[in-house]
Amino acid sequence: MAGDRDLAVALLRAWAPGARRLLDGWEMLAATGVRGLRLLHESGAFARMRLTESHPEAAELLAENARRYPGASAERCDARVASGAVFDYVDLDPFGSPLPFLAGALAAVRPGGMLAVTATDMMVLAGVQPGAAERRYGGRPVRGRLGPESGLRVLLGHLAGRARAGGRRARPVLAYCRDHYVRAYVVLDERTASDPPDPVAAVDPATFAGPELGGRGPYGPMWLGPLFDPAVVGRLEPPPAPADPGPTRRMVERLREECRVDVPFYFEPNSLARSLGLASPPSLAGMMGALTAGGFRAARTHARPEGxxxxxxxxxxxxxxxxxAQSQNARVRA
Ligand SMILES: C[S@@+](CC[C@H](N)C(=O)[O-])C[C@H]1O[C@@H](n2cnc3c(N)ncnc32)[C@H](O)[C@@H]1O
Structure with missing residues (x-):
């Protein structure tokens, strides 16, 4: 997860300049503290970082590591036990589902603050066990290649509902799928009477105008609003001391491109060729060129190299x- 922590530092460096003061953070599930301590030390955004961990050996190492960083405090405790404290930033990075910790995390974010949440229960969120996703998260994900993004959107829909129940509005600043997990950075504002309804709805694959979702649906309910705050994502830069420089630079570049065309789900040349029965897939560059020449917007996605x-x-x-495909084939024959 070194590259993921790079991205966390990058995001906090891009988001926090809006804050009038240094922030208070809490990493709920800190393990040995690498993530929280890197955020404290490298983002320049934090005055203090609370780090909690329940495993005895990890907590011992955590305490040792935290002693080296002014502003860090380590505690061995169960992160589910409420302390009553509130923070500008809460990081929830579990093995598996974040749900057992979510009530405490939401309650600990100050209005206008940010919750960062990871989920690694991808068998559930990426549609392999749709019944479990409905029971846990209240939404049915798409199965197949678009499964991870649909799982991210089901998770965001769930977060939006939980925030709404607490009088809050959840607004994603950055949300992505990567390797075996999804992660979302969400700002939680106080909800006002004039706020529009959350963009959370079911999706019928028969009428959906985006890429083919497959199966019978309906899918969701899921978040159909933006995954990115373009002002923040457009400012992302790799951190000064990345642990995984190449992948972090590529991810940052891709997200900055993608945040300009923030619509649900992405197309892939291979999937298009399969569903249209084309002899060979159209090139990615050709597709992007043809669509922009036709007056549409198009951008590559972080989720798949060819998406x-x-x-x-x-x-x-x-x-x-x-x-x-026709012109490519004609060129091959010529
Ligand atoms: C995925 S790891 C955290 C990794 C860390 N955020 C990082 O980036 O290095 C999850 C950690 O949560 C801890 N944990 C699990 N249940 C906990 C609980 N109820 N309270 C505190 N820590 C807990 C585990 O011992 C484990 O170290």
Whole structure:
């Protein structure tokens, strides 16, 4: 998770300049403290970081590590036991589902503060066990290649509902799927009477204008609003001392591109070729060029190397794919 912690430092460096003072943070499940201590030491955003961990050996190492960083405090305790304290930033990074810790995490975020939450229960969130996802998170994910993004959106829909129940509004600043997990950074504001309803809804694959979702649906309810705050994601820079420089730089570049076309789900040339029966997939660059020439927006996604998001409806994307495949084939024959 070294690259993921790089990204956490990058995000806090991009988000926190808006704050008028240094922040108070809490890493609920700190293990030996690498994430929280890196945030404290490298982001420049924090005055203090509380780090809690229940495992005795990890907690011992955590205490040792925290002693080296002014502003850090370590405690061996069960993070589910409420302390009553509130923070500008709470980081919830469990093995598996964050749900057992979510009530405490939400209660500990000051209005306008940020909750960062990881989920690694991808068998559930990526649609392999849809019944379990409905029971746990209250939404049905898509199965297959778009499963991880749908799981991220089901998780965000769940967070939005829990925030709403507590009089809050959840607004994602950065949310992504990577390797075996999804992670979201969400600002929790006080909800006001004039706030619009949350963009959380079920998706019917028969009428959905984006990429083919497969199966019968309906899927969700899930978050269909933005995954990115473009002002913050557009400011992302790799941190000065990244632990995983190459992947972090590539992820940051990709997110900065992607935040300009923040629509639900992405297309892939291979999937288009399969569903349209094309002899070979259209090239990614060709698809992006054809769509932008047609007046649409298109951007690559962090989620898959060959994936792209676009505001073009599926019919337009398919038309562009057919035309490109035809001209590619004609070139091969010539
Ligand atoms: C995925 S690890 C955390 C990794 C860490 N955030 C990082 O980036 O290095 C989850 C940690 O949560 C701890 N944990 C599990 N249940 C806990 C609880 N109820 N209270 C405090 N810590 C707990 C585990 O012992 C484990 O060290």
């Amino acid at each position: 792209f998001r676009t505001d073009a409806p599926r019919a337009e994307v398919e038309l562009a794919a057919r035309r490109l």
